[in-house]
Amino acid sequence: MTWQTSVLIVFGSLIVLMMTGMPIAVCFMFINIVGAILVLGYPAGLDYIVQSMWSSLATFTIAPVPLFVLMGELMFHSGLGGDVVKIVDQWLGRLPGRGSLIAVGSGVILAALTGVSIASVSILGSVLLPQMEKQGYHKSMIFGPILGGGGLAVLIPPSGLAVLLAAIGEISVGKILLAIIGPGLLLAALYSAYIITRCAIDPSLAPAYEAPRVSFSEKLLNLAKNILPVAAIIFSVIGFMVLGIATPEEAAASGAIATLLVAVVQGRMNWLVIKKTILGSLKITGMIFLIIAGARGFSQVLAYVGATQAMAQFVLQLPVHPLVVMGIMQVVLLILGCFMDSAAIILLTMPIFVPAIISLGFDPVWFGAISVLNIEVGLITPPFGVALYTMKAVAPPQYTMSDVIRSAVPFIFLQVLAIGLCMIFPSIPLWLVGSS
Numbered sequence: 001m002t003w004q005t006s007v008l009i010v011f012g013s014l015i016v017l018m019m020t021g022m023p024i025a026v027c028f029m030f031i032n033i034v035g036a037i038l039v040l041g042y043p044a045g046l047d048y049i050v051q052s053m054w055s056s057l058a059t060f061t062i063a064p065v066p067l068f069v070l071m072g073e074l075m076f077h078s079g080l081g082g083d084v085v086k087i088v089d090q091w092l093g094r095l096p097g098r099g100s101l102i103a104v105g106s107g108v109i110l111a112a113l114t115g116v117s118i119a120s121v122s123i124l125g126s127v128l129l130p131q132m133e134k135q136g137y138h139k140s141m142i143f144g145p146i147l148g149g150g151g152l153a154v155l156i157p158p159s160g161l162a163v164l165l166a167a168i169g170e171i172s173v174g175k176i177l178l179a180i181i182g183p184g185l186l187l188a189a190l191y192s193a194y195i196i197t198r199c200a201i202d203p204s205l206a207p208a209y210e211a212p213r214v215s216f217s218e219k220l221l222n223l224a225k226n227i228l229p230v231a232a233i234i235f236s237v238i239g240f241m242v243l244g245i246a247t248p249e250e251a252a253a254s255g256a257i258a259t260l261l262v263a264v265v266q267g268r269m270n271w272l273v274i275k276k277t278i279l280g281s282l283k284i285t286g287m288i289f290l291i292i293a294g295a296r297g298f299s300q301v302l303a304y305v306g307a308t309q310a311m312a313q314f315v316l317q318l319p320v321h322p323l324v325v326m327g328i329m330q331v332v333l334l335i336l337g338c339f340m341d342s343a344a345i346i347l348l349t350m351p352i353f354v355p356a357i358i359s360l361g362f363d364p365v366w367f368g369a370i371s372v373l374n375i376e377v378g379l380i381t382p383p384f385g386v387a388l389y390t391m392k393a394v395a396p397p398q399y400t401m402s403d404v405i406r407s408a409v410p411f412i413f414l415q416v417l418a419i420g421l422c423m424i425f426p427s428i429p430l431w432l433v434g435s436s
Helices: 003-019 024-040 044-057 065-078 080-091 099-109 117-134 140-154 159-169 171-178 181-201 217-242 246-264 271-304 307-315 323-339 342-360 364-380 387-396 401-424 429-436
Strands: none
Touching: 003 024, 003 387, 003 429, 024 044, 024 271, 024 342, 044 271, 044 429, 065 080, 065 117, 065 246, 065 271, 065 307, 080 099, 080 246, 099 117, 099 181, 099 217, 117 140, 117 217, 117 387, 140 181, 140 387, 140 401, 159 171, 159 271, 159 342, 159 364, 171 181, 171 217, 171 246, 171 323, 171 364, 171 429, 181 323, 181 364, 181 401, 181 429, 323 364, 323 401, 342 364, 364 401, 364 429, 387 401, 401 429
16 A cells, blocks of 8 residues: 555545534544544554553653643633733823734733733733724724734744644744744734734724823833733743753743732632633643644654655755745645644644654754744634634624624735745744744
8 A cells, every 4th residue: 555545545534524514633542543443453452552642742842831831721710811911901002903912912911921812812801892882993803903912812922833833843942932933923913013004004993092091100010010020920921041040841830830829819819710720731731642642643653654755855856946835735724724723733744744744954943933823813713713712702692703803914915925924934933933
């Protein structure tokens, strides 16, 4: 059997299983068991799968995952993120599209706290949407900026999605966590420039409004009370990694401890918050660990049938520039993002794409950071973008899903532009990696 036939059978079976509604991790595990037994025989194949699952989980590489998840769950359930929006509002000047810019600015801060796009979109939508609607903002300047700002959560540490991609692609977790910061900040800058430009051209999209008058001393007091503790949490994760004080695992632990301390000091901890945080963290972490275990076995099955090496050779022999191959891979990720969950995309593509990228001589950290940015686009692309449905859930009933999708379109184009800029200028994702 040729490697092409093997790949067709494996991926065809996987797609069929996914279409049945079976959980992603279970689909991969089924393919792994059947594939290993067919290739290695019984019981050697079954023994191999068990050993593969054990080796994929018995490593410190994935230690940041449960800690980052714990941070996001605690931040969400304790309500620490809601105050961020109010403080950002106090410090913004009379810029065009002020409310929309608050969504982006708050999204950057929340991204460094929650690491979960759905949580950020939910917080921003709940706090900002009623206010912006009351001020007469056009729906395109309400939904689009909130979706864009909320999506930044996967592009700034703590990012469980980046750790998942690094674990499956066997890329340095610490380097990829630093590498996604540049694309995240670039995207925030593109969002802000678009909002200011469009609202300056058509002020009716975001009518000017009289912001509550707050004295400078009160602003400083609110900043010290609400933002400095948040800044301490951010520094305990990103700052420690950038300065080389802590490994990703240690930074994740310090971030979780800092978040817990801030929640306790501000009196936001109670038994309900603790219960929701623990249950949510266990559920999400268990799902991610199952996915990682299934992905490692899947990549090994592909290697045993010779598909990984053959596809790497095939890519090397293509009569095109290596950047064209990179571009094709990114287009594939964009298309998959319209129909599949982020974790499923990573599971399907990274075991194949990363070896090919390495064989082409590209930096896998650079590729990984761009891929995280690309997969983030899938959160707001129809028909199955999960952030779109989160936004619709918090929006008043008079707004339709079509309103939400149309508002997201310009921000999708900005995300694609950011992908192109990161491909052309590798220093954007790699500037912090080189300084660490």
